[in-house]
Every structure is written in structure tokens, then in C-alpha cells.
Amino acid sequence: MPPQMPPYVPLLILGAGALGFAVFTLVVSHLLGRPRPNPAKDAVYECGMPAIGTARERFPIKFYLVCMIFILLDVDAAFLYPWALVFRDLVRDGWGTFAFLEMTAFVALLGGGFVYAWKVGALDW
């Protein structure tokens, strides 16, 4: 087996290719399309009604709450992954019950927070 190429090389090629493709497409379509603006066309499209004000509006706090609960549970998932990775090895080495209870306690504590958020209505839409 020859020495493996470091994994970032294909990733870089792919990233550069995708970037090149996006830029190429945007530039070519910019050059090809001939803009023929008129006031109605330039207006913001809100179903034909004249737009009132800008869209720099505030929006409901619910989006923030959901996002916040997401990031905290995301951290939880970040701990679950390495645990899942080595779980079978741990079972084989006789640490199965320990690892299982360790993660159960972790998930149960977070579950408490989740239930709290549920009960106070942070998940109600």
C-alpha cells in the first residue's frame, strides 16, 4: 500500500472547484444578462402590493428560543458522538455499565432542562 495522500488535498480541490464553479456561473450570467430596469421591476416583490417600509423588521423571540435550545442540545450531541464511537470497545473491556450509566445521567440532566423548556412553553409555536 503506497503512502496515503493527506486527506485535505481532495477536500481543497473540491472546495476550489465548487468555489470556481459558483464564481464562474455568477460572473457569466452577469455578463450575459442585459438588465432592462423599470421602476415596477425594481420594486421589492411583495405580491404586487407597494412595499411598506423595509424588511429590517424585528421578529418573534421564538426563533431565538428554538435556536438556543438547539445549540445547547447540539453540544450534547457533540458529546454523544465520541461516546457512541467507543461504546462497543468500552463494553468489550468491561466498562459497559459504567459508560451506559455515565451517559444516562448526562442525558437525564439535559432532559430535565428540555422538559423545563417544554413546560414553560418555549417549544410551543
Added chain:
Amino acid sequence: MNAEPTVQHALLLSVGLFALGALGVFLRRNIITILMCIELMLNAANLAFVAFSNHLGTREGQILVFFVMTVAAAEAAVGLAIVIALHRGKDTLDVDAFSVLKW
């Protein structure tokens, strides 16, 4: 000087990021930008952890990064919740507006 990136180069990068984060905290007056600068400083610390752990051949530093990230997530969630609560009271995000603990 050696052209390879050594631990010193990673550490220099970390110092640079940390100082930039600190400078941002001094310069900016928007609370949210200041929180972002704090995230930048936490990241600089993480980079130093990874660089040292890499050099010294121990994994402790990298595991600490794990916990730093958790703390950063908790900090962002609570910090931004506080920002929202503050914004309700004063309708601004300028740090100079928040000079009292209670109003």
C-alpha cells in the same frame, strides 16, 4: 528561522487573535460585537491548547478544548438572553447605556 510551522507559529497566531479580540472589546460599543470578540479570545485560547497539546504529546489540552466549547455555547446562550432582556429595557445596545444594575 525554520520555515515549517512549529508550535511557536501556532502560538503567535493565537496571541494575535487574542490581542485582536481584546482590542475589539476596547473599541466596539455594541454589546453583541463585544460578545463576539470574547468568542474570538476563547478561540485563541483553544488554539494555544491544541498547539501545546500537539507539541507536548498529551491529549489533555485537546480534551480541555471540548469543555471550553461547551462553556462557550452556554456563555453565548445566556449572554445573548441577557442582551435581549437589556434591549427590552433600554431599546439600545450601546454598552455606555447600561451603567446601572437595576432600573
Added chain:
Amino acid sequence: MDFAALLFYAFGALALGSAIVVISQRNPIYSAFALIVTLCSLSAIYGLLGSPFIAVLQIVVYAGAIMVLFLFVLMLLNVKREGRDPGDGRTLKGVALALAVLLALQIGTVLMRARLGPARPLDASTEKMARDLFSLPYLYVFEATSVLILAALVGAVALARKDS
């Protein structure tokens, strides 16, 4: 100079450059996007330093979750550009810059003078990291983390949804 080193310097420069954008922008939305670039280039640097797991976590937790929260709050509160500084802004900026440079010099000196000795090889593969993380020494820290997240969850929900 080999390719990995070149990449390291390129991403380092990208991280520093976007960090400068973060602190010099008056529009916080641009700051947030610049910070995302910084975080992603740091992730690339972790990958180059041989810690793929930390690199992925950096994206999942920081760039994928925390920064979305920042963006949401910026949009939620409809944050505008910062106004101009009052009269004595220039002096204050000078002082701030001087302080930051001083800080950088201080930390830099300490870090550079650390007696590190020769580099030792490290196996930072995900499996090894996970075995360490779920071993007895970190049990307490690990469970404490869940208490921290629980506290943050309850606190943030309580703070944010008051009279909403």
C-alpha cells in the same frame, strides 16, 4: 516549504485578516460573518495540526450553532450600524491600540520563552480522544458539564421569554 506549511500560513493569515474585519466593522452583521470565516479557518488549522475531531467540533459547535444564534439575535433586535464615536474617540482608540499591543507583547513573551523541549508525537485520533474523555478522571468534569448546560438552558429560557 511543504504544502501543509503553506496551507497553515494561508489559513493563519485568513484567520487574522477576518479577525481584523470583525473588530473594525461598524455593522455587526458583517462582523458576525467575518467571525464565521475566522472560526472556519481555525478549524482548518486544527485539521492541519492533526486533530480532526476538534476541527469538526469547531464547525459543529462554533460555526454551526453559536454563530447562528448571534446572527439570529442581530436580526431579532434589528441592530443598526454603530454611530460615530463622540469627540475624544481618536485618543481612546490610540490608548486601546496601545493596550492591545502591550497585551500581545506580554503574552507573546511569556509563550515564546516557555521551555518546550523537543516535540513529542501525539496520536490525537478521535478514538483515543474519546477513550480519554470517557475514562474515570474526566467523569466528574463530564457530568458537571451537563449541569452547566442545564443551568444555561433554564437560565436563558427564563431570561429571554419574560413577557414575550
Added chain:
Amino acid sequence: MSETTIQTVIAAVKILVIFNVLLGLFSLMTWVERRVLAFMQFRLGPNRTGPFGILQPVADGIKLFFKEEFIPPGADKWLFIAAPAVSVITAFLAIAVVPYGGSVTLPQASWLGPFAGREVSLQIVDLEVGVLYIFAITALGVYGIVMAGWASNNKYTLIGGLRSSAQMFSYELSLGLSWVGIIMLAGSFRIQDIVAAQDGGFWRWNAFIQFPAFLIYVVASTAEVNRTPFDLAEAETELVAGFHTEYASMKFALLQMAEYVNMITVSALGTNLFLGGWNAPFPGVPDTGLAGVAWFGVKVLSVLFFFIWLRGTLPRFRYDQLMHFGWKVLVPAAAVWILITAGALAFQGPRPAAAAVGAL
């Protein structure tokens, strides 16, 4: 030629092939989708350009290239332009770790030069962090949508973008959690290992062993790629076209392409994680090399057809129902399932555990 050059060339060729397959599949999908939907709704669908209208995607592409560009007043110009690019780049990056076959050995032909007789793995890059990489890249995909929605300076796009991103990360969580049981069974993040663990007949596929996780994956991935019945972001009756209302010409095409490429990615990933990847459904049927690629292709195309079928069949969710379902059903179910799998593994040992979990 040095070893590094050879490997780089192989990688570049693989990337080029995948890139073109994705583009081809994308344009084919736009046509197939319209034809199949039309068939299901007793219409004809596009049938004028070429035989059966198969040249329709080409015509659409040419048309979109020549369309005029449009940036709405008050829009944030740079973010508005960057949004489609970000979407399409993250969509293409995610495919990097998805394998589409085991490996093929190039023939010993002279015209292949130094490449003759080489074993080529059918995957762009086999990262140690495999599925986590996909998790990370899809997390970045949210930014394209947030940027597009916010930068357009239009209330419909803003609401569409917000809804879409909130939906994406709500379901991303269950999506991520549905993989955990599989990772436990395979003991690896590498998709190659996960597929290898499902070798030996369709009853060993994770879709059966991890049936609840499979259901969660199907629902969550449909929501993740904004397909009916979860296409709330672009609910035409409420929000015009959601976050891409203001986009025209190729910028619109790029956003559309990102959606389809994401759909192809989740189909390919689901095939690998749950449907045995390139393994044949019965032991003894050839599934190495190109035969494996054929099995893989059949499975992915069936999953893609399933997505179209869903769109022709199911009505759209209401947004509150969507969020309730995601948070109050899927996330707890995924967490409970992880603990069940772990308990089975911990207290019965790996082999019987898989059977017990399958029997559940």
C-alpha cells in the same frame, strides 16, 4: 510521475466525475420531477423540447443564463450575491465523504500508464470523522439561507429564511441523533466501515436493525432538505417562494441546485447508513467494484423517486405542527432510542444485542 502527483490526479479525476454526475443528476431530476408529478396529477408536464421533453433542463439552463440580473432596492448587495455561492459550495462539499462503491482496480492497460492496475477507492476522501464532517457541513448550509433571506430586504424572504433555518436546525438535531445508534453498532465514524458492517443480505441493513432510527432519518432528512411535506419555507400560498423570492437568473439556479444537490446527498448518505450502501440485498449476488456502484445507483435513484412520490402525495404541514413534531416527537424519540440501543449493547454483548434491537 511521483506518487503524490498520481494520487492527486486520481483525486482530481474522481472529483471531476462526481461533479458532473451531480450536475447531470440535478438537471435530470428537475425534468423527472416535473414529469412524474404531472403523471401523478393527470397532467402532461414538459413534453415539447426533445423526445418526451428530455431537453427541458438544457432549455431552462440556457434561459436562466441569459436572464437579466436583479438586485432589489435596499438589499445588501454583497451578502445577496454571496448567498447562492455559499449554498452551492456547502452543498458540493458535503458529498466529499459519501462513498458510492467499495473500490475498483484499474485494468492493466498500457494507455493508463502509471495508473494501470491501481486500486481506486470510490470515495473522494475517507475522513476519520466521516459522518461528523457531513453534520458539520450541513450546519454551515444554514448560512446561505439566512443570508439570502436577510439580504433581500423583503418581508417574505426574511420570514421564509427564518422559518427555513429554524426548521433546518430543529431537524438537524434529530438527523444527527438518528446516526448515533449506527455509529455504536459499527464502532466507527467512517462510512466505509458502516457499510461494511451491513454486509450479508438485506436483513442486516440498518433500516431493519435500527428501524426507529431509520424512520427518524427519513422524516428529518426530508425536512432538512425542505421537501414536501416540510417545504414550509417556500409555501407558495403564504410566502411567494420563501427565501429565494427575489432571486433571478443564475443566482436562482444556484440556490435551486444547492437544494437538489443536498437532496442527492441525503439520499446517498441514507443509502449508505441504512440501506446497506453498495451491498447487494442477497448474499452471493456480485456487489464488488462496478456492480456495487450499480447497486448503489439503483438504491439512490429509488430514494430520490421516493422524495418525488412524497411530494405528489402528501399535503404540506402547518408551521406550528412542523415545529411541534420536530421538537416534541422526533428529538425525544431519538434520545430514547439511543439509550435503548446502548442498553441492549451494554447488557447483552454486541451480537445478541443487534438481534434483540432488531426484534423490538
